[in-house]
Amino acid sequence: MTDQATTGRRSTDQATTGRRSTDQAMNRPATIPAATGQAAAPATREIPGTGAGHRHVLVAVVNNRPGVLNRVASLMRARNFNIDSLAVGHTERPDVSRMTITLHGDDVAVEQVAKQLYKLIDVLKVQDVSDEPRIEHELALIKVRATNSTRAEVLKIVELYKGRVVDVAADSVIVEATGTEDEIDALVALVGGFGIREMVRTGTTVMVRGPQVVEYEGAGK
Amino acid sequence: MLHESKPRGRTRIGADVLCEGLRRQGVDVIFGYPGGVLLPLYDVLGDYPELRHVLVRHEQGAAHAADGYARVTGRVGVCLATSGPGATNLVTGIANAMLDSIPMVAITGNVAAALLGKDAFQEIDITGITLPMTKHNYLVRDANELPHVIAEAFHIAQTGRPGPVHIDITKDALQQETQAPHPDAETVLAAIPGFRPTFEGHPRQLRLAAKLIDEARRPVILAGHGILLSGAWDQLREFAEKTQIPVTHTLLGIGAMDETHPLSYGYMGMHGWKHVNRAIQSSDLLIALGMRFDDRVTGKVSAYATGARIIHVDIDPAEIGKNVSVDVPIVGDVGRVLDALTPLVAARQPEDRAGYFAELADWRRGSEARSWHGSGAWRDGLLSADYVVEQIGAAADHDATLVADVGQNQMWVARYGGFRRPHSHLSSGGLGTMGYALPAAMGAAVGRPDKETWAICGDGGFQMTMQQLGTLVQEHIPVKIAILDNTKLGMIRQWQELIYSGNYHSSHLMGPDYLKLAEAYGIAAFRATTPDEVPAAIEAARAIDGPALVHFRIADEQNVFPFMPAGKGLSDLIEEWGGADE
Numbered sequence: 001m002t003d004q005a006t007t008g009r010r011s012t013d014q015a016t017t018g019r020r021s022t023d024q025a026m027n028r029p030a031t032i033p034a035a036t037g038q039a040a041a042p043a044t045r046e047i048p049g050t051g052a053g054h055r056h057v058l059v060a061v062v063n064n065r066p067g068v069l070n071r072v073a074s075l076m077r078a079r080n081f082n083i084d085s086l087a088v089g090h091t092e093r094p095d096v097s098r099m100t101i102t103l104h105g106d107d108v109a110v111e112q113v114a115k116q117l118y119k120l121i122d123v124l125k126v127q128d129v130s131d132e133p134r135i136e137h138e139l140a141l142i143k144v145r146a147t148n149s150t151r152a153e154v155l156k157i158v159e160l161y162k163g164r165v166v167d168v169a170a171d172s173v174i175v176e177a178t179g180t181e182d183e184i185d186a187l188v189a190l191v192g193g194f195g196i197r198e199m200v201r202t203g204t205t206v207m208v209r210g211p212q213v214v215e216y217e218g219a220g221k
Numbered sequence: 222m223l224h225e226s227k228p229r230g231r232t233r234i235g236a237d238v239l240c241e242g243l244r245r246q247g248v249d250v251i252f253g254y255p256g257g258v259l260l261p262l263y264d265v266l267g268d269y270p271e272l273r274h275v276l277v278r279h280e281q282g283a284a285h286a287a288d289g290y291a292r293v294t295g296r297v298g299v300c301l302a303t304s305g306p307g308a309t310n311l312v313t314g315i316a317n318a319m320l321d322s323i324p325m326v327a328i329t330g331n332v333a334a335a336l337l338g339k340d341a342f343q344e345i346d347i348t349g350i351t352l353p354m355t356k357h358n359y360l361v362r363d364a365n366e367l368p369h370v371i372a373e374a375f376h377i378a379q380t381g382r383p384g385p386v387h388i389d390i391t392k393d394a395l396q397q398e399t400q401a402p403h404p405d406a407e408t409v410l411a412a413i414p415g416f417r418p419t420f421e422g423h424p425r426q427l428r429l430a431a432k433l434i435d436e437a438r439r440p441v442i443l444a445g446h447g448i449l450l451s452g453a454w455d456q457l458r459e460f461a462e463k464t465q466i467p468v469t470h471t472l473l474g475i476g477a478m479d480e481t482h483p484l485s486y487g488y489m490g491m492h493g494w495k496h497v498n499r500a501i502q503s504s505d506l507l508i509a510l511g512m513r514f515d516d517r518v519t520g521k522v523s524a525y526a527t528g529a530r531i532i533h534v535d536i537d538p539a540e541i542g543k544n545v546s547v548d549v550p551i552v553g554d555v556g557r558v559l560d561a562l563t564p565l566v567a568a569r570q571p572e573d574r575a576g577y578f579a580e581l582a583d584w585r586r587g588s589e590a591r592s593w594h595g596s597g598a599w600r601d602g603l604l605s606a607d608y609v610v611e612q613i614g615a616a617a618d619h620d621a622t623l624v625a626d627v628g629q630n631q632m633w634v635a636r637y638g639g640f641r642r643p644h645s646h647l648s649s650g651g652l653g654t655m656g657y658a659l660p661a662a663m664g665a666a667v668g669r670p671d672k673e674t675w676a677i678c679g680d681g682g683f684q685m686t687m688q689q690l691g692t693l694v695q696e697h698i699p700v701k702i703a704i705l706d707n708t709k710l711g712m713i714r715q716w717q718e719l720i721y722s723g724n725y726h727s728s729h730l731m732g733p734d735y736l737k738l739a740e741a742y743g744i745a746a747f748r749a750t751t752p753d754e755v756p757a758a759i760e761a762a763r764a765i766d767g768p769a770l771v772h773f774r775i776a777d778e779q780n781v782f783p784f785m786p787a788g789k790g791l792s793d794l795i796e797e798w799g800g801a802d803e
């Protein structure tokens with residue numbers, strides 16, 4: 001698998017607020033809709049967060065302290081937000097960790113997630129990178145059934161997908177694969193026919209392409 | 222000598238650091254209850270006579286008292302409990318403070334660090350429990366960290382949107398010798414780069430808001446708790462007077478504006494005044510100031526004020542666009558936002574809104590006449606609760622602090638208490654915690670000894686926390702208690718009557734002889750069972766120098782109207798039921 005940029009799917013009905021990174025000071029420019037008033041019947045008020053959802057990738061920069069992962073996970077559960085994956089590890093600074101969170105929802109719902117995350121004292125920055133050109137990778141280890149008769153075929157598929165075989169046993173191999181969620185899903189589907197004995201995936205990690213970085217409060221100290 | 226208190230010259234331990242830290246934050250009272258792991262602290266508390274310790278009768282009451290203290294003083298309330306059951310008893314009070322944005326620091330002891338995670342005696346993962354119901358929490362195992370944690374906790378509790386912060390301290394940290402100094406404000410700030418609330422509204426947003434305000438023909442102000450938390454009642458009044466926009470308020474926004482002010486229009490929502498909800502439903506611009514569009518305020522969101530644009534001012538960005546979509550969001554401290562906004566809006570005269578005001582006045586006359594028992598009697602001459610509440614409010618010329626419990630009594634207090642000054646009305650809004658009134662009134666009376674303080678409870682709620690009568694006596698806290706006794710869990714009974722076709726399961730409630738109960742504690746007590754006995758009973762209680770209790774035997778089956786059934790919209794208020802005498 002080659003490094004492959006994924007560009008976020010842009011939902012066409014997205015509010016044109018122009019900005020996807022949710023700054024703490026959420027004084028975003030408002031687009032004032034046309035006056036509702038008597039003419040617009042039957043008038044109903046839209047309920048926020050109930051629009052058509054799509055996949056979002058959030059980066060959360062947090063203090064690397066005991067319990068911070070728990071705070072984030074607890075908030076997600078308590079606020080009834082469904083996350084698809086969450087990957088965490090420390091950054092170039094040992095006291096700072098970075099999470100990649102993938103989830104589905106409309107823009108308002110995901111902005112609400114970001115704003116709730118900001119309320120955690122240990123959260124330094126939240127950025128929705130769904131619209132940025134980016135490298136999005138996760139790592140999977142897949143233990144595939146592979147006998148003398150099927151091993152060659154398994155290896156061929158793995159090679160085709162730029163995966164790596166990192167362990168060979170009499171009746172199985174461990175395949176290591178990195179790539180986007182979709183790419184790994186595709187590989188899993190292909191080797192699935194041989195029989196998957198065990199699998200573990202890290203969840204997606206992300207980095208925006210080019211010179212820009214996710215800036216955060218308290219950086220560079 | 223065995224009982225001699227330790228001399229000041231002894232070594233400084235974690236417990237001292239805690240006391241010093243509290244003093245440095247200006248704390249003068251702690252509502253607490255001791256236990257094994259807190260004994261090192263109680264061993265030194267006597268060395269800090271500036272820290273008054275109020276010994277409660279149950280830790281839930283300690284948290285509610287700290288909450289009541291915070292609401293009336295605007296300062297951080299402090300409560301203290303031991304590990305395990307002491308800590309879990311605090312939880313309801315912490316949750317209550319969280320949902321109502323009350324600045325509070327809750328302190329618990331825990332077992333020695335080496336025993337953490339071992340299911341030691343009275344060990345519970347209390348920081349795990351309080352995590353989702355606090356603004357932030359800490360587990361401290363090293364006394365050297367305590368000075369910083371205390372300063373940070375107080376900063377977080379009272380900065381931005383206030384809320385409770387919990388500090389759990391292991392017993393060995395309380396005992397540990399330490400020389401750690403207390404940090405200055407700058408050090409505290411530098412350690413929490415992720416906590417930088419926004420105070421000033423964005424200028425562009427302010428201009429957009431001003432434009433909408435100038436164009437609106439039927440604007441309504443929705444004043445919430447934020448006005449009180451921000452101390453912005455003067456700014457609210459000035460803004461309303463300049464623009465001539467009527468002010469409605471949420472449950473916790475009561476007191477944000479004097480109810481007798483010509484622009485004060487009343488209490489909104491599920492049990493709010495029909496004229497208020499009508500004004501909101503027919504508005505073309507809602508100006509929401511420090512409120513959060515709670516479901517008790519909006520009813521069914523899809524049917525909420527469908528012809529109105531919304532300007533929403535709140536210090537918590539996450540509240541904006543959470544429950545309703547808004548047209549102009551303004552993140553900031555509502556007082557500072559109004560300081561900047563008022564000069565931008567056009568001045569109006571009452572005559573400019575003559576038609577609008579005439580209609581509003583007409584609605585108001587109608588709805589007020591419908592739900593009011595000025596004679597004091599409900600059906601068959603039975604004592605009417607709204608009259609009792611009105612009489613209590615009037616007795617101290619609307620200057621007393623009235624602390625409501627939860628249920629029908631809470632709605633009667635909100636509707637008929639007659640509030641004229643900020644912080645004169647306390648209520649458990651978000652959590653709706655029965656048993657809140659008495660302990661919260663205790664804290665309120667300690668925080669504002671210059672104000673007469675009433676706890677107004679249903680018989681159900683009173684029985685939940687009545688053990689605090691002992692605290693009132695021992696600590697000489699002069700709370701006046703009004704029990705609105707309908708021998709029912711009234712609000713439950715009301716729903717059963719209105720929604721569950723009169724299937725009254727478990728809503729009838731027996732109680733003690735409240736006068737004898739008070740007498741057992743040495744508390745003066747009075748009773749009123751008919752309207753004409755009410756004023757004298759209130760005056761008798763007021764004349765007592767100390768706590769007093771009045772048992773009002775009200776009608777069993779009086780309902781609170783209007784009433785918005787769950788899942789309905791604000792326009793679907795039920796105003797009467799089975800006869801006009803409701």
Ligand SMILES: Cc1ncc(C[n+]2csc(CCOP(=O)(O)OP(=O)(O)O)c2C)c(N)n1
Nearest residue numbers: 628629630655679680681682709710711712
């Ligand atoms: C701790 C708690 N338990 C249960 C409830 C549910 N509840 C809400 S109102 C109410 C009845 C209250 O009865 P009472 O205290 O007698 O007051 P009334 O409604 O009669 O004024 C109950 C049980 C609650 N709000 N809080």
